[in-house]
Amino acid sequence: MGQERFGSFGLATPPARKAIPGDEAIAILKNGKASPGSLLGYGNGRSYGDSCQNDAGMVVDMRPLNRIRSFNAETGVLEADAGTLLCDIIACAAPYGFFPAVVPGTQFVTLGGAIANDVHGKNHHRRGTFGCHVEALTLLRSDGRTYRCSVTDNVRLFGATIGGMGLTGLILSASIRLLRVPSLDIMERATRFRDLGEFFDLAEVADQANEYAVAWVDQLAGSHGRGRGLLFTGNHAEHGSHAAANAGGRLSVPVQPPFNVLNRAFLTAFNAAYRWKKGKSPVPRRAGYQGFFFPLDGVRDWNRLYGPRGLFQHQSVVPEVNARRVVPALLEAARRAGQGSFLTVLKRFGGGRSPALLSFPRPGYTLTLDFPNQSERTLRLLAELDRITVEAGGAVNPYKDARMGPETFAASFPQWQRLEALRDPAFMSSFWARTAKRLEIGQGRAEAAE
16 A cells, blocks of 8 residues: 555654555454554544654554444434544534534544544533543454443543544444534634733633634734734524535645745735734624634645645643743744744633543643744754643643654653553554653663662
């Protein structure tokens, strides 16, 4: 199978060297013939780093296993194979007045991937993470057994698999609860804020009044406009469309340019135009769900614009009590490093708890930054962003990461050893190998020296 189909979305890490079809991996697992660290389920490659890669083994292509098995139009419970794309789930449920309770920034993720990463969306303050809406899942492990996991069955495996980045076995299928909505359309309002202080004053009130809320920050604005941006809020329109739109973007980047197209001059001009266009009227407007939730899906393969070196995405979350100090410090660190972020997103997380053992969202504010890969220069900046985040009691998102050190991971997820204890020995990722396994080796050496 062509390895170009099995890369990560950031393009900064090499694609998988070997991949096998889902059916073949299922047969290997059921026969108990999977060797240690040899497998990792692969969805649609929307993770930015190496959590979807397995350099020492092979990835399992789950995309052909994409059947929607059942949908209850009264309760909104849908069961589907793990390779089913979110866009197909939307298309199935929309005519009956249902929509996924939580959607990430792209509809081109698989059901299994959304569960394995416990993805979040613009309504975390109301609905929590994707894992909060999983009724049950079916997991195949290397002992040849299939486990039904839920809040009442195989509870520990259930919590470890949600947010477990594919390490507990192969997710075969899942049942999820969808959200009943009056329509797919969104009544969207864009509110300008002059600086981050004004944003923080607006954020909690916006969350209380709206189903969805997220802010765009003009990270490249000059000293007089630093921290300015737009706060987008939205609610499902009472009288709107129930028809799912075509999920394929009309525009595309057919080839990868030999250099980064998204340079500082382009980004500065884009940000100024975007702020003027989106923020010119405070009056709510009706928006299609794709434009509101998945704006970048409209340009296929837009990540190629970063050139052959790709991009790094850094997503952090910091406690609310520290956010007014730490978020400006993160943006200032990027400014000092001369690094421009194409997309800078700021969001308030609510207090809802996920059933996941390891889940990135937690109460506080999350900041997402995209940087073109400029080798050591960018890596130094990302390490500095890690330091600021961890010292503030925050965490760095593992499924957006391609280079964080083991210490940053341990500080972000102090319960990582509980996942390691439940990890299926046949499953491994490049991310886990360079973080958790190095921590484990370091602990073993320390114990031996005592």
